[in-house]
Each structure stands twice: as C-alpha cells, then as structure tokens.
Amino acid sequence: MRRQPTVTDVAAEAGVxxxxxxxxxxxxxxVRAETRERVEQVIARLHYRPHASARRLRTRQSETIGVRLDPVTDGISGSLLDRFLHALVERAARAGFRVLLYTAADEPAEIEQFARLTDGADVDAFVLTSTHHGDTRIDWLIEHEVPFVTFGRPWGVADMTDPEHLWVDVDGRHGLTLATEHVLSAGAGRVAFLGWPAGSGTGDDRRAGWRATMERRTGLSPAELDALDLAVEEDPADGSVAARLVAAIDPAPEAIVCASDSLALGARLALGDRVPIVGYDDTPVARALGLSSVAQQLDEVAEGVLDLLIGSHGGRAGGAEGVDDPQHRLVKPRLVVR
Amino acid sequence: MRRQPTVTDVAAEAGVxxxxxxxxxxxxxxVRAETRERVEQVIARLHYRPHASARRLRTRQSETIGVRLDPVTDGISGSLLDRFLHALVERAARAGFRVLLYTAADEPAEIEQFARLTDGADVDAFVLTSTHHGDTRIDWLIEHEVPFVTFGRPWGVADMTDPEHLWVDVDGRHGLTLATEHVLSAGAGRVAFLGWPAGSGTGDDRRAGWRATMERRTGLSPAELDALDLAVEEDPADGSVAARLVAAIDPAPEAIVCASDSLALGARLALGDRVPIVGYDDTPVARALGLSSVAQQLDEVAEGVLDLLIGSHGGRAGGAEGVDDPQHRLVKPRLVVR
DNA sequence: CGCACGGCTTTGATCGATCAAAAGGCGGGA
DNA sequence: TCCCGCCTTTTGATCGATCAAAGCCGTGCG
Incomplete structure (x- = not known):
C-alpha cells in the first residue's frame, strides 16, 4: 500500500x-480562480484525499453521528429502525457525515457511551431513537452541550417545545385518521381500534386519531366508542385474542384499525380476510399478508433529523427556511392500500 | 464544555x-507497578480519555470496522442483517472497536467508498455481508491490502480456501439436515423441499442438506426426490403457489422444509397448519406464526468475524487456538422447534 | 574500579491537517 | 513619491497522541 499523498505533496506539485x-x-x-484550478488538477491527478483523523484533531469535529443500535426486539417491527438507519446513513453521507453505531444495555451505560464517544471526538452529535418520559440521556446531552436530535417527541408537557431539544416525529394521529377514513369510505360504519394500553405517548396519539375521526364522521356516542376501543400488549397472540372479542361485539364492527402491524397480524390470523384490517408501520409482514398499513416516511424523518442537526450544529442554515418551527418536525405518514 | 484533559495534563499531575x-x-x-498505579489514579480522577483522532493520526489505525448497510430488502428476512449488526457492534465494542456504516448503490460505488474510508483512516477493516461469485470488491480489498472478512463463503472453487480471503458462514446444509431429521423423527416419511432455483451457493447448500438426509434416512430414489424438490423465487406468493403444487403430489408429502421463512410463510398461508412446515432464519414472522425454523447463530458469526479480523489485522492471537482452519469459520445453526 | 547490561523513564520528532497572523503585490489617493 | 488598504498567499505554531532513541540508575562481573 503506497503512502498516501498529503497536503504537502500536493502543494509542492502545484507550486503553492x-x-x-x-x-x-x-x-x-x-482562492484566485486560476490557482484554485491548478490545485484542483493536482489533487485529482494524485488522488489526494485529506486524512480525516488529522483534520479532526485540528478542527475538533468529527462529522460523525452516533446512533444506538437497539437490541433486536422480538416484534415484527424490528426492521423499522433498520429502514430509518439506512435513510439516515444515505442522507448523512450526502452532507459529508458518517454514522457510527454503538450499543448500550441501559441508560447509565448509554450515557457512559456518550462520554466516551464525545471525549474521544469520535462523534459530535447523536440521534436518539427511543425516547421516553423523563429521559435522563436528554438531560445529560443538554447539560454537556452535545448536539442531538431525537426521533420521537418527548411526551412531557414542558419538554415538547423546549428549544434545546430538537426532535422529529411521525404524526401518528394523522396516520390513524387516514386509516379510519379509508375504511369508512369503503363502506364500514363501525370501525374498531386495536391499540396499546393508555399511557404511552405514541399509542395514545394513534388512538386519538381514530377516535376523533370516528366522532366526526359517525357521530357514535362516547360509550359506543369505548366499546370499540381495545387495548392489549404489543404481540400478535394478544392481537388475536382481542380480535375475537371485537368480532363478538354486537352489532359487529365492519373493520379494524390497529396501532401496529403486530396487532394487525394477530387480528388477521384470528379473523382471516372477512374483516378489513389496517396495520401500522408497513412492515414486510403487512406486505406479505396483503394488509393495508400506515407507512412512516422514514426518508423524510431522516432528512428532518439531518436538517436540524446540521442546522444547529454546523451553524449552517439553521434549519430550512419557511418552516414555522425550526426546532421540531412532524412528518405526515401515508396509507398504503392493499 | 470544559477542555478535556490531555496526556500532558495527566503527566504533570502524576509527576511523570x-x-x-x-x-x-x-x-x-x-511500567513499574507503583508508577502505573499512581498514573491510573490520576487518569481516573481527571476523567482522562485519550483523544481518538490524535491517536489515529499517529498510529494510522482507527480501530473502526466499516459495514455496508444494504438498501432494505422487501423480504421478511430484512431484520437478519440488523441482528447480525447488533451482535457485531456489541462484540466489537468489547474488543475496543467501533462500527461505521456506509451505503453504496453498486459495486463501483462501494469500492469508491472503500477508497474514501481507508484513505482518510476512518476505517481499517471491512465486513462484507452479501458476497457473490466473482465479487470485484474482494479483489480490490486484497489488492490494496485492506483487511476484511466476509459473512458468507465465496462460492468459487479456488476462492473457497484462499488464505487471503477470510470468511465466516453458517452451515446451511447442516441446518437443513436438522430440519429434515426433525420432521422425519416426528413421523413424516416423505418430506418436500421448497427452495430457490439452482445456482445460488447458499440455496444449493441448503438443498443438499435436505437431499442427503432424505437419501440416508428414507432411501427414496433420485427420481422420487426430484419430484419432492421445488424451486421458486424468494417471495411468499411464490411459496404459496409451490406449496399447493406440493399438496397435489400423490402420495402427498407429510411435511415441508423451506430454504427461507418467506417461503415458509407462503406455504403456511396456502396450507394452514395441516402440514408441518419448517422455515429458515427464525425471523419474527416465524415466531409470530408458530413455525419451527432454523436459526443462524448470529452471535457466533459476529464472534467469528471479529476473531478473524483482529487476529489477522491486529496481529494478536491470529485466530483462536485449536481451530483447524484459522482463516475460515463455519457456524452450525440450530433448529428452533415450535 | 570500571563498564556493560537490563529495567524503567524521559526527550525530541512526528503524524497531516488547520488556525492565526504576517507578508507580498497591486492600485488609488494625497 | 509614498502610504494605505485590499486581495491573495505564505509562514510558523498547534491540535494530542505515539514512535524511536536516548538517558538514568542500580547490579553484576571481569
């Protein structure tokens, strides 16, 4: 492996x-145009490429983003992060950024990773993917002035508009509105919702989309809606159980919209294709089973994440123009009909 | 953000x-034990951590492994790479290595990435995940003396034992032996195989496992085996079609073993649970459907990859002792019975 | 007594880039 | 003519670590 040329080699060769x-x-x-061209030619001829570590040592920036790779969940949505990651890596590369992975068993361990990765100048920003109420990681990052963006809103009241906490999220409420509207337009009158127990921000948001749409379009009473609203754990088996309960309701609902493809899969296995079912996440399973599903636009999420990150961190642009809220992005999902 | 301490600070503080x-x-x-302890205490007290870029500049090593993140496949096995990645990142961290992601649309683009990442000392080794016959990437890496390990055997005859090409793979043949033995022991006499068209190394290897087991255990004639051997594309819909063909064979096979969970899913959707079906990859879908499946031991694969990489590259250990072939590893999968 | 040797530590140079500040060239105004 | 300021380029120092070689000190041996 021949020695790589350095700035000095290029300089000597170009006479600058x-x-x-x-x-x-x-x-x-x-740089004067004439000089610049001459240097550029030499760079091309020698295949010169700057030594990233040397530059980082001097500039104290790594142009690298850290992302935690979660232990693989047993759920069927496992590949979601994968898709997001892919989009992120691709967009990051376009902006000259690299993506470095790390793992951590729990929050303290992850904070230890933050310290390690930032001290060593390995990484100069983080993207967090599963945030929750009272997340200590966020406090640490803010306190240590490490740039970061979360994929997922902080569901605490005050946090949501905190200008120090940049976030991008998918509008789950809108997603369920789309799903519900879709089955209603296809003729269903009573649409059941299969979701998770109240208390998770994401789950409640999706439920609210279904409920608001049903109220607006069908005028069913709150009590009737409560009867159509089922909450179970995220597991196909639980989905099957719940789906059978739904089918037993009298009069029987004509469609079911779900908070996830896992639940939709369970419902589908229990009920077959007698009842239209709409899932959430557009996973390969939904595709394989021919289920309609709400697709998160992960490309757009990745784009938003990078906009916020580079805007805040590189000081360039400061977020796209013409956007109301330059610190937060809510991406609209779309419905994939099958 | 306070300035990080450097070696000089630690040295001054410890009086060395x-x-x-x-x-x-x-x-x-x-270092003399006494001195070492004193220095270690100062390191701990000041929370000193070496600056990774500075070290890399001097040592010309990044202790970082590059992995390409594939565009997400539409298949249900999408999360396989995800699981492998997770295992790899975790093991790598234990050995002090980081994992950097990159993407590339095609081979020339990937080679361009190799050049970029190695020139800049961003990465000092690569792990390739989907190799194929006549892979130009491998030639480039060997020629430029960049360390790498592939997850997947090179199926060319000469390449397979090339000492410059380190690889780790899962013994698919063994996996199908396990699957076939399992359904045979459970009482089936005629077991059909649902696989891919001949020509892919991986697919043929799995087929061979089924066929050899059938020959040994049942003594069916080659012609009879041919009749039980179906080849279709990797897609649940194609799997369904093939499964119906299998069911129409007279006398009907009592079980089906598949080259993938995608095919198994298709078969399951077509046949329900009348016929025992065994899949391959142990994806979340197999779990959700209650299908038995051959599980690749991705932890072991990741471990093997790192052994080979660090052995060859860091010059430490040079592969575990007591292993016949220090350049290659064949990991045995296990059967998950459901 | 002197010197070679081995164990441990220090010194000075270096990796490849960028920063900060100085220097050179040129045109315009006093 | 001289000086100023602008535009462009060069010079020297520096980022934080490791490498290579030298230095120090007590032992052992001739």
Whole structure:
C-alpha cells in the first residue's frame, strides 16, 4: 500500500503552499480562480484525499453521528429502525457525515457511551431513537452541550417545545385518521381500534386519531366508542385474542384499525380476510399478508433529523427556511392500500 | 464544555512524562507497578480519555470496522442483517472497536467508498455481508491490502480456501439436515423441499442438506426426490403457489422444509397448519406464526468475524487456538422447534 | 574500579491537517 | 513619491497522541 499523498505533496506539485491547498478544499472562494484550478488538477491527478483523523484533531469535529443500535426486539417491527438507519446513513453521507453505531444495555451505560464517544471526538452529535418520559440521556446531552436530535417527541408537557431539544416525529394521529377514513369510505360504519394500553405517548396519539375521526364522521356516542376501543400488549397472540372479542361485539364492527402491524397480524390470523384490517408501520409482514398499513416516511424523518442537526450544529442554515418551527418536525405518514 | 484533559495534563499531575502515561494505557507491563498505579489514579480522577483522532493520526489505525448497510430488502428476512449488526457492534465494542456504516448503490460505488474510508483512516477493516461469485470488491480489498472478512463463503472453487480471503458462514446444509431429521423423527416419511432455483451457493447448500438426509434416512430414489424438490423465487406468493403444487403430489408429502421463512410463510398461508412446515432464519414472522425454523447463530458469526479480523489485522492471537482452519469459520445453526 | 547490561523513564520528532497572523503585490489617493 | 488598504498567499505554531532513541540508575562481573 503506497503512502498516501498529503497536503504537502500536493502543494509542492502545484507550486503553492500547504495552506492554499487547504483553502481550495475548505474555503475555495478566497482562492484566485486560476490557482484554485491548478490545485484542483493536482489533487485529482494524485488522488489526494485529506486524512480525516488529522483534520479532526485540528478542527475538533468529527462529522460523525452516533446512533444506538437497539437490541433486536422480538416484534415484527424490528426492521423499522433498520429502514430509518439506512435513510439516515444515505442522507448523512450526502452532507459529508458518517454514522457510527454503538450499543448500550441501559441508560447509565448509554450515557457512559456518550462520554466516551464525545471525549474521544469520535462523534459530535447523536440521534436518539427511543425516547421516553423523563429521559435522563436528554438531560445529560443538554447539560454537556452535545448536539442531538431525537426521533420521537418527548411526551412531557414542558419538554415538547423546549428549544434545546430538537426532535422529529411521525404524526401518528394523522396516520390513524387516514386509516379510519379509508375504511369508512369503503363502506364500514363501525370501525374498531386495536391499540396499546393508555399511557404511552405514541399509542395514545394513534388512538386519538381514530377516535376523533370516528366522532366526526359517525357521530357514535362516547360509550359506543369505548366499546370499540381495545387495548392489549404489543404481540400478535394478544392481537388475536382481542380480535375475537371485537368480532363478538354486537352489532359487529365492519373493520379494524390497529396501532401496529403486530396487532394487525394477530387480528388477521384470528379473523382471516372477512374483516378489513389496517396495520401500522408497513412492515414486510403487512406486505406479505396483503394488509393495508400506515407507512412512516422514514426518508423524510431522516432528512428532518439531518436538517436540524446540521442546522444547529454546523451553524449552517439553521434549519430550512419557511418552516414555522425550526426546532421540531412532524412528518405526515401515508396509507398504503392493499 | 470544559477542555478535556490531555496526556500532558495527566503527566504533570502524576509527576511523570507524557510517554509514561501513554505506556500505562498501551503497554502497561513495561511500567513499574507503583508508577502505573499512581498514573491510573490520576487518569481516573481527571476523567482522562485519550483523544481518538490524535491517536489515529499517529498510529494510522482507527480501530473502526466499516459495514455496508444494504438498501432494505422487501423480504421478511430484512431484520437478519440488523441482528447480525447488533451482535457485531456489541462484540466489537468489547474488543475496543467501533462500527461505521456506509451505503453504496453498486459495486463501483462501494469500492469508491472503500477508497474514501481507508484513505482518510476512518476505517481499517471491512465486513462484507452479501458476497457473490466473482465479487470485484474482494479483489480490490486484497489488492490494496485492506483487511476484511466476509459473512458468507465465496462460492468459487479456488476462492473457497484462499488464505487471503477470510470468511465466516453458517452451515446451511447442516441446518437443513436438522430440519429434515426433525420432521422425519416426528413421523413424516416423505418430506418436500421448497427452495430457490439452482445456482445460488447458499440455496444449493441448503438443498443438499435436505437431499442427503432424505437419501440416508428414507432411501427414496433420485427420481422420487426430484419430484419432492421445488424451486421458486424468494417471495411468499411464490411459496404459496409451490406449496399447493406440493399438496397435489400423490402420495402427498407429510411435511415441508423451506430454504427461507418467506417461503415458509407462503406455504403456511396456502396450507394452514395441516402440514408441518419448517422455515429458515427464525425471523419474527416465524415466531409470530408458530413455525419451527432454523436459526443462524448470529452471535457466533459476529464472534467469528471479529476473531478473524483482529487476529489477522491486529496481529494478536491470529485466530483462536485449536481451530483447524484459522482463516475460515463455519457456524452450525440450530433448529428452533415450535 | 570500571563498564556493560537490563529495567524503567524521559526527550525530541512526528503524524497531516488547520488556525492565526504576517507578508507580498497591486492600485488609488494625497 | 509614498502610504494605505485590499486581495491573495505564505509562514510558523498547534491540535494530542505515539514512535524511536536516548538517558538514568542500580547490579553484576571481569
């Protein structure tokens, strides 16, 4: 493996100084056009590429984003993070950023990772994927002034609009509105909801989408809606049990919308295709079973995450123009009909 | 954010030189015990952590492994890579290695990434996950002396034992032997195989496991085995079609073993639980449907990959002792019975 | 008594880039 | 003519660590 050329080699070859080569790469506008072209040609000819570690040592920036890879969940939505990651890596690369993975068993361990990765200048920002109420990781990051963006809203009241906490999320409420509207338009009058127990921000948000749509479109009473609203744990087996309960309701609901594809799978296995079922997440399973499902637009989420991160951190742009709230993004999902 | 302490700070505080601090971290055995302890205490007290970029600049090693994140496949096995990645990141962390992701649309683009990542000393080894016959990436890596390990055997004849090409793979043949033995012991006499068209190394390997077991245990004629051997594309819909063909065979097979969970899912949807079906990969779908499936031991694969990589690259250990073939590892999968 | 040796520690240079500040060249105004 | 200021380029120092080689000190041996 031959020695890589350095700025000094390029400078000598082009008859300029090291700094000029550096300027051509980093601040081309201050270099005279003629000089710049000459240097660029030499760079191309020698296949020069700056040594990332040397640059990082000097600039104290790594242009690398840390993402935690969760232990694989047993749920069928396991590949969601995978899809998000892919989109993120791709977009990050376009902006000149790299993505570094890490794992951690629990929050203290993850905070230890934050410390390790930032001290060593391995990473200069983090993307957190599963946030929850009273997340200590967020406090640590804010306190240590480490840039970060979360995929997922903080569900605490005050946190939601905290300008120090940048977040991107998918509008689950809108997703269930779409799902519910869809089955209603297809002729269903009584649509049941299969979701998780109250208390999770995400679950409640999705439930609210179904409920508001039903109120608006059908005028069913609160008591009637309560009867159509089932809450079980995130598991296909529980979904099956709940689906059989739904089918036993009199008069029987004509469709079921679910908070996840796991639940939809359970419902589908219990009821077959007698009742239209809509899932959430558009996982490969939904695709394989031919179930309609609400698809999160992970590309857009990844784009939003990077906008916020680079805006806040690189000081460039400061978030896209024309956006009301430059610290937060709510992405609208779409319904995949099958 | 307060300035991080450096070796110089630690050295001054402990009353030793920079180099001694460095030695305590990198070659502790050459430092006198008393001195070492004193330095270690100062390190702990100041929360000193070496600056990774500075070290990399000097040592020309990044202790970082590059892994390509594939565009998400529509198959249900999508989360396989995810699981492997998780295991890899975890094991790598234990050995002091980081995992950096990248994407690439095609082989030339990936080779371009190799060049970029190695020139900048971002990465000093790669793990390739989907290799194929005549893979140009491998040639490039060997030619440029960049360490790498593939998850997946090279199926070319000469390549397989090439000492420059380190690989780890799962013994698919053994996996199908287990699956076939299992249904045979459970009483089935005629077991059909649902696999992919001949020509893919992986697919043929799995088929061979089924066929050899059937020959040994049932003594069916080659022609009879041919009749039980179906090849279709990797898609649940195709699996369903094939499963119906299987059911129409006279006399009807009493069980089906598949080359993937996708095919098993298709078979299950077509046939219900009348016929025992065994899948491959132990994906969440198999779990949700209650299908038995062959589970690749991704932890062991990740461990093998790191052994080979660190052995070859760091010069430490050079592969575990007592292993016949220090350049290659074949991991035995296990059957998850449901 | 002197010197070689081994164990441990220190010194000075270096990795490849960027920062901060100085220097050179040129045109315009006093 | 001289000086100022602007535009462009160069110079020297620096980021934080490790490498290579030298230095120190007590032992052992001729």
């Amino acid at each position: 100084s090291r700094q000029t080569v550096s300027n051509v790469l980093n601040t081309p506008h201050i | 030189s920079r180099q001694t601090v460095s030695n305590v971290l990198n070659t502790p055995h050459i």
